Amino acid sequence: xxxxxxxxxxxxxxxxxxxxxxxxxxxxxxxxxxxxxxxxxxxxxxxxxxxxxxxxxxxxxxxxxxxxxxxxxxxxxxxxxxxxxxxxxxxxxxxxxxxxxxxxxxxxxxxxxxxxxxxxxxxxxxxxxxxxxxxxxxxxxxxxxxxxxxxxxxxxxxxxxxxxxxxxxxxxxxxxxxxxxxxxxxxxxxxxxxxxxxxxxxxxxxxxxxxxxxxxxxxxxxxxxxxxxxxxxxxxxxxxxxxxxxx
DNA sequence: AATCTGAACAACCGCCATCTT
DNA sequence: TAAGATGGCGGTTGTTCAGAT
Numbered sequence: 407x408x409x410x411x412x413x414x415x416x417x418x419x420x421x422x423x424x425x426x427x428x429x430x431x432x433x434x435x436x437x438x439x440x441x442x443x444x445x446x447x448x449x450x451x452x453x454x455x456x457x458x459x460x461x462x463x464x465x466x467x468x469x470x471x472x473x474x475x476x477x478x479x480x481x482x483x484x485x486x487x488x489x490x491x492x493x494x495x496x497x498x499x500x501x502x503x504x505x506x507x508x509x510x511x512x513x514x515x516x517x518x519x520x521x522x523x524x525x526x527x528x529x530x531x532x533x534x535x536x537x538x539x540x541x542x543x544x545x546x547x548x549x550x551x552x553x554x555x556x557x558x559x560x561x562x563x564x565x566x567x568x569x570x571x572x573x574x575x576x577x578x579x580x581x582x583x584x585x586x587x588x589x590x591x592x593x594x595x596x597x598x599x600x601x602x603x604x605x606x607x608x609x610x611x612x613x614x615x616x617x618x619x620x621x622x623x624x625x626x627x628x629x630x631x632x633x634x635x636x637x638x639x640x641x642x643x644x645x646x647x648x649x650x651x652x653x
Numbered sequence: 654a655a656t657c658t659g660a661a662c663a664a665c666c667g668c669c670a671t672c673t674t
Numbered sequence: 675t676a677a678g679a680t681g682g683c684g685g686t687t688g689t690t691c692a693g694a695t
Binding site for chain 3: 421443444456457460493495496507511
């Protein structure tokens with residue numbers, strides 16, 4: 407299905423917004439509200455793509471935005487929400503009034519990632535980095551020697567499979583956990599350290615319990631009478647939010 | 654003072670979901 | 675039901691700036 411571009415790129419400005427453009431956009435939205443983003447630029451007299459206007463408004467011009475540094479509490483909340491939701495920045499932003507998804511995403515990538523790494527926590531899995539000591543080292547020095555024996559291109563092998571297996575407490579027969587065969591990799595000369603994908607418990611589908619109150623079902627702050635079990639207003643049902651969303 | 658480097662952040666791009674016709 | 679239009683999201687890139695050398 408072909409798609410037309412969201413705007414005529416030949417006649418639109420790109421790059422940083424000027425004060426005048428900001429003023430025009432704000433004035434237009436104050437007067438007419440957030441309507442159709444596609445037609446807004448023309449109506450507002452802006453030579454911008456509708457998407458660009460939307461982004462500018464949502465991320466920087468909206469009056470309810472909270473600017474300034476993130477607090478320690480916000481940091482921790484973002485970390486907790488990320489551990490539950492993953493890179494669902496818009497959902498995370500929904501839990502932080504005045505913050506935008508873009509802002510949180512940038513903040514995550516520049517600050518929190520490093521903060522977690524310095525604590526020895528994997529920012530992707532939220533687990534201790536050393537938890538999976540199952541790293542497998544691939545040595546290309548060994549490959550060089552192997553290549554000398556196997557003239558059909560460069561070869562690399564799992565280095566010290568028995569030691570690695572012992573380190574991770576697996577069966578010491580490498581064939582049981584690795585492929586045990588040299589891997590062909592032409593023209594490479596790298597020392598790599600790879601880990602198998604994290605084997606997390608598959609998330610069990612969660613029934614949408616009938617007892618979920620309206621506020622919780624919408625992901626809104628809990629009402630006074632709410633008795634749903636929740637963490638930060640996130641019901642357990644949201645833990646399986648991915649599977650629900652992907653259906 | 655000049656240059657380099659990395660951090661921070663604004664903005665863009667492409668894809669997907671949903672709505673409309 | 676299919677196709678097109680639009681909005682929204684997440685990943686990535688480009689630019690700016692501060693600190694180090």
